[in-house]
Amino acid sequence: MAKRNIYLLVFILVLFGFCLWSVVPLDRNVFGRKGLSLGLDLAGGSYLVYQADISQNESGSEAQIMEGVKGVIERRINALGISEPVVSVQQQEGSYSIAIQIAGVNETEKAKEMIGRTALLEFREQDAGGNWTVATGTVNGENLTLTSKYFKVNTSITVDQYGKPLLVFEWDATGAQLSKQITTRLLGKQLAIYLGDEPLRGEDGHIIAPVVQAVIEDKGQIEGLSLADADELSLLLNAGRMPVSLGRWVEQGGSKVFEADVPLYEKTVDATLGADSIKKSIFAAEIGIAVLVLFMLLYYRFPGFIACLALGIYGVVILAIFKLIPITLTLPGIAGFIVSFGMAVDANVLIFERMKEELRGGRSLGAAVEAGFNRAWTAIRDSNITTFIACIVLIWLGGSLGALMVRGFAITLFIGVAMSMFSAITITRTFLRFIPKSRLTTSPTAYGVKL
Numbered sequence: 001m002a003k004r005n006i007y008l009l010v011f012i013l014v015l016f017g018f019c020l021w022s023v024v025p026l027d028r029n030v031f032g033r034k035g036l037s038l039g040l041d042l043a044g045g046s047y048l049v050y051q052a053d054i055s056q057n058e059s060g061s062e063a064q065i066m067e068g069v070k071g072v073i074e075r076r077i078n079a080l081g082i083s084e085p086v087v088s089v090q091q092q093e094g095s096y097s098i099a100i101q102i103a104g105v106n107e108t109e110k111a112k113e114m115i116g117r118t119a120l121l122e123f124r125e126q127d128a129g130g131n132w133t134v135a136t137g138t139v140n141g142e143n144l145t146l147t148s149k150y151f152k153v154n155t156s157i158t159v160d161q162y163g164k165p166l167l168v169f170e171w172d173a174t175g176a177q178l179s180k181q182i183t184t185r186l187l188g189k190q191l192a193i194y195l196g197d198e199p200l201r202g203e204d205g206h207i208i209a210p211v212v213q214a215v216i217e218d219k220g221q222i223e224g225l226s227l228a229d230a231d232e233l234s235l236l237l238n239a240g241r242m243p244v245s246l247g248r249w250v251e252q253g254g255s256k257v258f259e260a261d262v263p264l265y266e267k268t269v270d271a272t273l274g275a276d277s278i279k280k281s282i283f284a285a286e287i288g289i290a291v292l293v294l295f296m297l298l299y300y301r302f303p304g305f306i307a308c309l310a311l312g313i314y315g316v317v318i319l320a321i322f323k324l325i326p327i328t329l330t331l332p333g334i335a336g337f338i339v340s341f342g343m344a345v346d347a348n349v350l351i352f353e354r355m356k357e358e359l360r361g362g363r364s365l366g367a368a369v370e371a372g373f374n375r376a377w378t379a380i381r382d383s384n385i386t387t388f389i390a391c392i393v394l395i396w397l398g399g400s401l402g403a404l405m406v407r408g409f410a411i412t413l414f415i416g417v418a419m420s421m422f423s424a425i426t427i428t429r430t431f432l433r434f435i436p437k438s439r440l441t442t443s444p445t446a447y448g449v450k451l
Contacts, residue, residue, distance in 0.1 A: 019320035039330035045103040049265040050246035052096045121148035122194040137181035150175025165230045167222040180217045302446040307348040314423040332409035340416020347424035350376040
């Protein structure tokens with residue numbers, strides 16, 4: 001038992017040291033994470049609402065279509081390295097709209113560009129003058145340009161026999177017809193690949209324009225890219241195409257007309273408002289924690305001091321979890337974090353009251369510590385399980401009903417309560433087990449007990 005306690009103490013101190021290193025300062029870059037991920041209400045950013053024109057879509061249910069739209073927007077923004085957007089689908093009076101929050105992007109024009117952006121590769125051939133012109137073919141009597149809009153959303157990265165990266169893609173039915181016509185025509189000639197108006201280039205800067213060596217119909221590959229470029233391009237290509245048009249419905253001449261790519265509502269949240277909210281939240285947390293520490297020290301004396309040390313470690317570990325997962329913090333999320341502190345203290349209160357009963361009954365300090373934890377455990381377990389159930393219900397309802405603030409509160413509270421169990425049962429218990437052996441203080445009055 002003694003060795004186990006020593007191992008636990010070493011583990012706790014190492015864990016605390018790592019977590020403290022990862023969160024101080026808060027903007028430290030750890031495992032690719034830089035700083036805490038803050039929501040729109042704290043970091044500022046853009047809030048956009050679009051209506052969806054689903055009148056022309058004949059495939060799938062409306063709910064499925066809107067889930068597809070949501071997924072495309074999330075993938076597009078995430079592929080650009082922006083902190084996770086908050087996207088929610090809303091339904092009202094038979095129409096659908098989609099609300100998008102992008103924290104840290106304070107220009108709505110830039111936000112709209114992100115939402116509408118899609119990587120479109122264009123294949124070009126050389127004309128007689130050596131200029132690169134779009135490669136076209138005919139499908140059902142219509143002249144079409146060969147672009148990545150005909151890619152299936154399953155591009156992937158592989159390597160050739162020499163370990164060089166290849167971007168592998170697959171055409172849909174229209175793309176396969178175009179590709180067959182164009183590669184048949186260009187056998188032995190170059191086919192360049194452009195992203196917008198700029199040609200794709202390899203690591204050495206040369207234009208990627210491979211010679212067509214065989215007729216390509218269903219599948220193809222792009223070589224000459226670096227692994228990083230191929231990976232980024234694959235992410236953008238797989239972001240997908242929007243299954244419906246986004247914009248807004250307006251009244252014109254007594255009828256409704258759809259304006260594509262124009263948001264129904266747009267708003268920029270100033271980052272200074274978020275800074276003010278953070279300042280007030282920190283001030284409120286400082287007051288609450290100070291009162292909490294004072295109560296624990298005055299009422300529980302030495303165990304209260306141990307509990308405060310455990311709570312300090314608990315707070316640092318929680319912040320590290322929020323940073324490394326990462327959890328996007330909002331004002332309700334901070335509230336859930338603060339509430340979880342109270343839940344952590346609640347577990348310690350149950351344990352210390354049991355300890356005091358054992359000490360009053362004449363037990364030794366070591367026996368009172370063990371009995372206090374063993375007898376309080378069932379109450380701690382049951383109360384936290386009920387909190388977990390409530391958090392799960394709130395997370396589910398918040399996600400399905402678009403109540404994102406409720407969801408943020410529930411997530412941080414869930415994590416906080418889970419860690420509070422670890423704090424009370426492992427950290428506090430390990431510290432208290434060393435007290436009887438060290439004989440630092442054995443007086444019952446130091447534990448809030450009057451014999």
